Amino acid sequence: MQRGKSHVSLKDIAREIGVSISTVSRALNNHPDISPEVTRKVQKLAAELNYTPNPLAMGLLKQATRMIGVIVPDLVTHFYSSIISGIEDIAEQKGYYILIASSNETLQKEIKAVENLMKTRVEGLIVCLSQETKNYEHFDRLINNNIPLVFFDRVCRTGEVPSVVVDNVDAAQKITKHFYKNGFRRIAYIAGPDHLNISQERTQGYISGLKSCGLGFHPELLVKCNLSSKDAIKATAQLLNLPERPDAIFGINDTVAFAAMKEIKRQGFRIPEDVALVGFTDEFHSTVVDPALTSITHPTFEIGQEAARLFFRCVENPEAKATQVILNTKLVIRKSSVK
Amino acid sequence: MQRGKSHVSLKDIAREIGVSISTVSRALNNHPDISPEVTRKVQKLAAELNYTPNPLAMGLLKQATRMIGVIVPDLVTHFYSSIISGIEDIAEQKGYYILIASSNETLQKEIKAVENLMKTRVEGLIVCLSQETKNYEHFDRLINNNIPLVFFDRVCRTGEVPSVVVDNVDAAQKITKHFYKNGFRRIAYIAGPDHLNISQERTQGYISGLKSCGLGFHPELLVKCNLSSKDAIKATAQLLNLPERPDAIFGINDTVAFAAMKEIKRQGFRIPEDVALVGFTDEFHSTVVDPALTSITHPTFEIGQEAARLFFRCVENPEAKATQVILNTKLVIRKSSVK
DNA sequence: TTGAAAGCGCTAACAT
DNA sequence: ATGTTAGCGCTTTCAA
Secondary structure, eight states, X not given: OOTTOOXXXXXXXXXXHTSOHHHHHHHHTTOTTSOHHHHHHHHXXXXXXXXXXXXXXXHHHHTOOOEEEEEESOSSSHHHHHHHHHHHHHHHHTTOEEEEEEOTTOHHHHHHHHHHHHHTTOSEEEEOOOXXXXXXXXXXXXXXXXXXXXXXXXXXXXXXXXXXXXXXXXXXXXXXXXXXXXXXXXXEEEEOOTTSHHHHHHHHHHHHXXXXXXXXXXXXXXXXXXXXXXXXXXXXXXXXXXXXXXXXXXXXSHHHHHHHHHHHHHTTOOTXXXXXXXXXXXXXXXXXXXXXXXXXXXXXXXXXXXXXXXXXXHHHOTTSOOOEEEEOOEEEOOGGGOO | OOTTOOSOOHHHHHHHHTSOHHHHHHHHTTOTTSOHHHHHHHHHHHHHHTOOOOHHHHHHHHTOOOEEEEEESOSSSHHHHHHHHHHHHHHHHTTOEEEEEEOTTOHHHHHHHHHHHHHTTOSEEEEOOOTTOOOOHHHHHHHHTTXXXXXXXXXXXXXXXXXXXXXXXXXXXXXXXXXXXXXXXXXXXXXXXXXXXXXXXXXXXXXXXXXHTTOOOOXXXXXXXXXXXXXXXXXXXXXXXXXXXXXXXXXXXHHHHHHHHHHHHHTTOOTTTTSEEEEEEOHHHHTTSSSOOEEEEOOHXXXXXXXXXXXXXXXHOTTSOOOEEEEOOEEEOOGGGOO
């Protein structure tokens, strides 16, 4: 068998059996007009020859590629990998494939990824914004063309675009209260860039959590970083060097939490005796580190599944109005935050 | 703009300018026959309308989809994510996209993944075998049809299929010798399934390493597991419960190394004082755990790049004979193995 | 019950 | 210098 001809087409089957291409097509689709005998013969041969319809031809004809583009800030974080698995799970059930691209946390690569994926004629996009993204023109173009689009975790344009998020305010409150209950009073928070919804919401939960515990908000205990390991270490150092050191820190996400852990240890502080730590992360790594990290765990697989479900709702009903699915997080208490 | 008509075609441009479709095609491809004026006009309009050639149409015509299928045992391990980034890096330069599938370490899903990817008409496959795979029929079908195929890390059919691996024998020897140099004498090894090349080769390196240190090989110090966390914990427990406990352990890969670390700690042993530990892993996690894990680091990104390069060699020259690229690993010494 | 023809978007051989 | 035609694989109207 030759390269480029390794796939059987309707033509091959038609020639072999001695009927027209259209008859073969109908037979394979169980069209009632075709005689049972021909249908049987065609289907038998097709099975033998391992016929599968050419998706390029179908795509061209139906103007539907059955492909979804997925853009994530990075591929090497368990958080995104796991969400992707969730998307894949639902997509597979619908006979769709996903094309994965990484923005590497930069706006420039995100724009490029949108362009490239649209070039390949994906039917739409499922996206988690890069940390740099505060300009949404590249998405507005999709919105205006009514191309299916779903955001998850880091979202924007929530009025027009369906999205999946977790209840960040609640999560951050849970953390603050947990610290309080365990005797910590100088609770610090390492946030991310202001324009990200996750950062804003968690900040809001942090502050309202402090209030409801009767603690004041001390601006010096809220530091920001750009979500990179390096910057998170700097932020942690800044906190540890305060005249009045915090006795508890929580980080906005995985990367930040682990970086904070490294820096706290490096400076010779004990966790949780000197500084308690809580992360915002998924289940995987929290138990590998030492001490095991108390953290808000995300239902990552479900986030992916929900995002995919919203996506197919868009595909099937382009007029439907944008909804937001809010999932709950869980505070899993481990050693890093209990004296 | 309507759904399903959000992409401009040659026809649209042709109609607008009042020339034929082929003229437009030629103009866009800078065909010398076309008058400079028409060429200019066409290219200008194409740019304005954001024309991009329809890859489905091109794929149909050229019988080349510019897509590569990639199958990995799982998506949530940094090792594979990082390799995928490497593949993507080269693929992007060549204008190819990759379609990622996970076998979830099962043969059944691997077969399914091969089938599905072939159905989408990827031009070929880059694969790391699932841990269950010892039957290669699903790949033989590709080989016989001369469909581009490259294996990495866990490989088979190396005579016929190009592959990228690391020097596993050497790596395992390095570990054994490192243990010896640091005063450890009862060196244990947690291997994987026998049929996997990586397991065989590392076992071989382990044994020859022992020999070259003048240590005997004690069969009870070589245990096997199926590469799952759970099984690796069992294997570790088995080692720790030996009448004569090993004073050093190395695990065949990331998952195993981390599981071993957990179990050693859980049983109350100190690392490295009671039991030293070395992992076979990539750089990312080794420094997050405590104590930091000495390990053989894989050049993951390069593995991906090399695999992609081999793939394109197949595409460009289908007759070329299968070569194997062997990359070197590095032993990075951290606290877990030095008393 | 079946076949012929058109068309999805594109290129290339073959006219003109 | 440009247009026409055929064909990549498939479905679907229209004809028979």
